[in-house]
Amino acid sequence: MRRWRYRSNRTVGGGILMKASTTFDFDGASVIVTGAARGVGLSIATRFATAGAQVFMVDFDREELEGAAADIDGVPVTADVSCTADVEAVVAQVLESCGRIDVLVNNAGILRDQVVWKLSDADWDAVLGVHLGGTFRFTRACTPSFRAQNRGRVINVTSYTGLRGNIGQSNYAAAKAGIIGFTKTTAKELARFGVTVNAISPNAETRMVASIPDARKAELAAAIPLGRFAHPDEMADAVAFLASDSAAYITGVVLPVDGGISI
Numbered sequence: 001m002r003r004w005r006y007r008s009n010r011t012v013g014g015g016i017l018m019k020a021s022t023t024f025d026f027d028g029a030s031v032i033v034t035g036a037a038r039g040v041g042l043s044i045a046t047r048f049a050t051a052g053a054q055v056f057m058v059d060f061d062r063e064e065l066e067g068a069a070a071d072i073d074g075v076p077v078t079a080d081v082s083c084t085a086d087v088e089a090v091v092a093q094v095l096e097s098c099g100r101i102d103v104l105v106n107n108a109g110i111l112r113d114q115v116v117w118k119l120s121d122a123d124w125d126a127v128l129g130v131h132l133g134g135t136f137r138f139t140r141a142c143t144p145s146f147r148a149q150n151r152g153r154v155i156n157v158t159s160y161t162g163l164r165g166n167i168g169q170s171n172y173a174a175a176k177a178g179i180i181g182f183t184k185t186t187a188k189e190l191a192r193f194g195v196t197v198n199a200i201s202p203n204a205e206t207r208m209v210a211s212i213p214d215a216r217k218a219e220l221a222a223a224i225p226l227g228r229f230a231h232p233d234e235m236a237d238a239v240a241f242l243a244s245d246s247a248a249y250i251t252g253v254v255l256p257v258d259g260g261i262s263i
C-alpha cells in the first residue's frame with residue numbers, strides 16, 4: 001500500500017512564520033478539491049499538486065478556475081457543488097481518468113449575509129445547498145470508490161461561526177454546524193472501510209474575509225490570540241496533514257486552524 005510520507009523544512013523565527021514549506025508526498029494520489037479557483041481551496045490544491053498528486057479542481061467560476069489550474073498543473077472541472085448531476089459527473093470524470101479517489105476536500109463556499117428577519121428563502125437555500133449540500137453530495141458520490149478501495153480521506157471545511165453563531169449569518173452558521181454533525185456521523189459510518197473524515201475550521205485572509213467591512217475585520221483580528229488572520233497556505237498545511245498517513249488514526253475531528261479564536 002502506498003505510504004504518504006511527511007517532509008518538513010518549515011522555518012520559524014522569533015515567533016514569526018518566516019517560511020512555510022511543509023510538504024507531504026502525495027505522489028500519484030487522486031485528489032478532489034472543491035472551491036479551488038481561489039482562496040483556501042487554491043492553496044489546498046496547490047499543496048497537493050506540489051506534492052505530486054493529480055488534483056481535480058472543482059469550481060463554478062470557470063474563468064478564474066482555468067487560470068488557477070494552469071498555474072499549478074491541476075485539472076479544472078467546472079461544476080456546481082450544489083447540483084447532484086454536476087457532482088456525479090465530476091466523480092465519473094475522476095474515476096475515468098485515475099480509477100480511484102484518494103482524497104476529497106469539501107471546501108466550496110459562499111456568503112449571503114442577512115439578519116434572519118430579512119433573510120430570503122433563496123439566500124437560505126443557496127448557502128445550505130453549497131456548504132452542507134455540496135459536502136453531502138460529494139461525500140456520497142465518492143463513497144462507492146472509498147469502499148471498493150478500503151481507503152480514503154475526506155476533509156471538510158467548517159467554521160467557528162457554526163459553533164458560536166454570528167449576526168447576519170444564520171444560514172452560514174447552520175450550514176457550518178451541519179457540516180460538523182455530518183463529519184462526525186460519516187466518520188463513524190465510513191471507519192469500517194478505512195476512511196477517515198475530519199474537518200478544519202479556518203481563519204484565513206481570503207476574498208471571503210476581504211468582503212467583511214474594514215472596521216469589523218479589525219475587530220476580528222484584534223480578537224485573535226495570535227493577532228492576525230492566517231495565510232491560506234496555513235490551512236493547506238492542516239489539510240495535507242489530515243490527508244497523510246501521519247493522521248491515519250484521527251477521524252471525526254474538527255481541527256481549528258484559527259490562531260486561537262475558538263479557545
Ligand SMILES: NC(=O)c1ccc[n+]([C@@H]2O[C@H](COP(=O)([O-])OP(=O)(O)OC[C@H]3O[C@@H](n4cnc5c(N)ncnc54)[C@H](O)[C@@H]3O)[C@@H](O)[C@H]2O)c1
Binds near residue numbers: 081110
Ligand atoms: N477565509 C476564512 O477565514 C474562513 C473562515 C471559516 C471558514 N471558511 C471556509 O473556507 C472555505 C473557503 O473559503 P475562502 O475564504 O477561500 O472563500 P472564497 O470565496 O475565496 O472561495 C470559495 C470558492 O468556492 C467557489 N464556489 C462557491 N460556490 C460554489 C459552487 N456552488 N460550486 C463550486 N464552487 C463554488 C467560489 O467560486 C470560490 O472559488 C469556505 O467553505 C468557507 O466557508 C473560511
